[in-house]
Amino acid sequence: MIQHDFSPKADGLTRRHLLTAIGALCVAGPAVAQDWPLGRVITWVVPYPPGGSTDVLGRNIAQRLGASLGTTVIVDNKPGATGTIGASFVAKAAPNGYTLLGTSIGPQAIAPHLMGKLPYDPIAGFEPVITIGTIPHILVVGASQPFKTVAELIDAGKAQTGKLAFASGGNGTILQMQGELLQQQTGARFIHVPYKGDTPALQDTLAGQVQFMFAPAAAALPHVLSGRLRAIAVTSAHRLKALPTVPTLSETGLKDFVVEQWQAVFAPAKTPAAVVQRLNAEIARVLKDPAVVALADKLGITLVGGTPQQLADLQKADSAKWAKVIKDGNIKAE
Template sequence: MRRRSTLKNLLVAGLAIGLQAAFAQTAYPAKPVTLVVPGPPAGITDQLARLIAHKLGEQLGQQVIVDNKPGAGGNLAAETVAKAAPDGYTLLMGTQGTQATNQYLYKALRFDPDKDFVPVHTLISIPNILVVRADRPYRTVKDLVDAAAQQPGKLTASSAGNGTGTHLASEQFQTVAGVKFVHVPYKGSAPSIQDLLAGLIDLSFDYPASTLAQVQAGKLRALAVTGTSRLPALPQVPTIAEAGYPQAESTSWIGLLFPARTPAPVVERMQTEVARALQDPAVVEAIGRMGGVPLALGGARFGAFVHGERARWKATIERSGATVD
């Protein structure tokens, strides 16, 4: 009798778990979902957030609300989501900074980028473009490296700020090429590129969204793209590997994460919907206009990718001595 009772209890418990999972799949979401964005309105992270929020809203049948929380390199947004209820109604637009590099740039974080989140799905991979002013004599990456070798510590490289992807891409390249630039950090890509155009800076590793129009207008010259493939908008510009520096490949990326302990059925539902959204031709085209490509890594693959990125950028940051506070 005791065995029958135990078996009955196990069957009931199993049935309850199955029903709970089925309910989560069919009933979720029952209200709007908030997508917390670690950047201001109009930036590329915000543009992507609004694109994905609109598409997910259509697919889920519930509004996805974009909540901009800029500041501290994305740490304010990440902390907000880390402390949110793990009920599937608060998502983080996580970046290379919030999930992989900030822990090595800031003295202390009020969240754990590994333990406080569960990865849902990546969204986009964005390369940097190595650009110089069009009237400068550098026509290839080798030209630039030769000039830097002949004038150690003379060429200036601007960035969107200490510890940003634009800064770290430059540091990675310098390590691989064996040259040294003078780093000039700005508060964002716009002033950085403005001074490059004005001739006050020699070079920059910035995003397509900030440089592409100036390259196409003939004001900047693109020497290389740091991603693994050429940009469709600049088919004549080689990758950094094609230019002779494969170990200098680097990209920035963005993905979605829930707070830790969010129920697995909810995470799986969102993974499915994000993967579906990234297959929409209109979404793919919009991501292309941002200078990126869809990055399709869900769940455990996303988690493994982030761990690899942490190891890689930790080494670069330690070599460069980069710090934010």
């Protein structure tokens, strides 16, 4: 009769060896992640057309990120549906660190509350990587408009209900949401006029076709300094260095009216933590590059960085904020 020895020391395999083998299996996943990216190409998806600030800054960062990782990072523009087409593509990609989303507040915190059921969950469908930066906005009116202060604009909006208009770069954009928030906080009523992009919206504000808009600082500033636009407030927490005499909206009496558009990087959900941390560290290093800082300044973007958790907290807070604005205003995607 053949006897089998199942004791811990059978065939020279000690209990200590068994534990070592089990431990090796447990750390195999992270060990592989530490070898990433192994020279493979990484795709950085921008959910907007080429030429915008998200695209321009994203390409600059992607090029330097590739050099830092010893690989190639290509930028793939997948525009459409307020940025949700590109976001959906990344959410469905393999969670291996080779597909990233370089996006903004719209697809991740606003559009999901406007567009009904989306093919991705803006929070559960991604791993936050890093906040690239924030963009303050300026509440501007055309030089021909009579409004010199926020109070004057609000009073007119109450006295002339539904007669004054504000422009935005399109339905579901952060520019529209700020106009909606202004109405909800003050009781004034304005007409929303959406355009196909910030530039035509700004052009009609300059021409007096609409009374006001919330414009990205970099786009509005040259016109403010030339006198073609009048800045009556800024949406940032603090006054802008370029406009030291223009108050924040909070200073005008609108409490908690701090709105900054953000750009950030996300990876598909379940991307290994080691990969996320490596990406965070490498992109944070790129954000300190003098050339990147100079480009961000030109685009009107304040570089941020920070941890994945800080981005997660920012996204959740803004998602809740704009969900309430959209619900209270009964705002629908058009």
